[in-house]
Amino acid sequence: MVMTTSASVPTGSESAIGREGTVTDRLVEANAEYAAAFTDPGMDARPVQRVAVVACMDARLDLHAALGLHLGDCHTIRNAGGVVTDDVIRSLTISQRALGTRSIALIHHTGCGLESLTEEFRHELEMEVGQRPAWAVESFRDVDQDVRQSMKRVRTSPFLLHTGDVRGFVFDVRTGLLREVDPA
Numbered sequence: 001m002v003m004t005t006s007a008s009v010p011t012g013s014e015s016a017i018g019r020e021g022t023v024t025d026r027l028v029e030a031n032a033e034y035a036a037a038f039t040d041p042g043m044d045a046r047p048v049q050r051v052a053v054v055a056c057m058d059a060r061l062d063l064h065a066a067l068g069l070h071l072g073d074c075h076t077i078r079n080a081g082g083v084v085t086d087d088v089i090r091s092l093t094i095s096q097r098a099l100g101t102r103s104i105a106l107i108h109h110t111g112c113g114l115e116s117l118t119e120e121f122r123h124e125l126e127m128e129v130g131q132r133p134a135w136a137v138e139s140f141r142d143v144d145q146d147v148r149q150s151m152k153r154v155r156t157s158p159f160l161l162h163t164g165d166v167r168g169f170v171f172d173v174r175t176g177l178l179r180e181v182d183p184a
């Protein structure tokens with residue numbers, strides 16, 4: 001997996017707009033079809049399964065399908081790596097204290113882009129744009145260890161009400177299987 005801080009990723013109009021419009025135009029069209037078939041499930045905002053799932057944003061991880069989740073079942077909190085940042089703690093805190101979730105599942109995966117980055121990425125960004133980002137890259141070498149660290153960050157957060165059911169997993173993008181990581 002190649003990541004770059006430079007402008008070498010195609011962003012021009014030729015690559016983004018084809019004969020049938022931009023990808024976002026297609027999303028909007030797909031939504032019109034979705035809405036046409038949609039019926040109001042009459043739910044409130046509290047997740048039915050009382051669970052929050054923190055996962056990597058990886059495109060190969062279809063969380064609902066992989067976990068047998070349905071509309072309204074869970075909160076899904078996703079970012080690069082599925083790492084437990086302050087903002088993830090913010091979302092989990094609201095999830096538990098305002099919206100009644102009780103369980104937390106943390107999901108990393110095989111072949112994550114974060115494994116090929118280092119904190120050097122921040123330095124490269126600073127060299128390019130003249131400003132160092134305030135955030136950590138949160139890159140990692142050992143996915144199991146990073147899941148363990150994520151579990152620890154959740155369990156030791158003073159803001160969360162429920163830390164008795166926190167479990168961590170690695171999703172295999174080749175087999176679709178979850179493997180649980182021993183917290184110890």
Ligand SMILES: [Zn+2]
Pocket residue numbers: 056057058080081082109111112113114
């Ligand atoms: Zn990933």
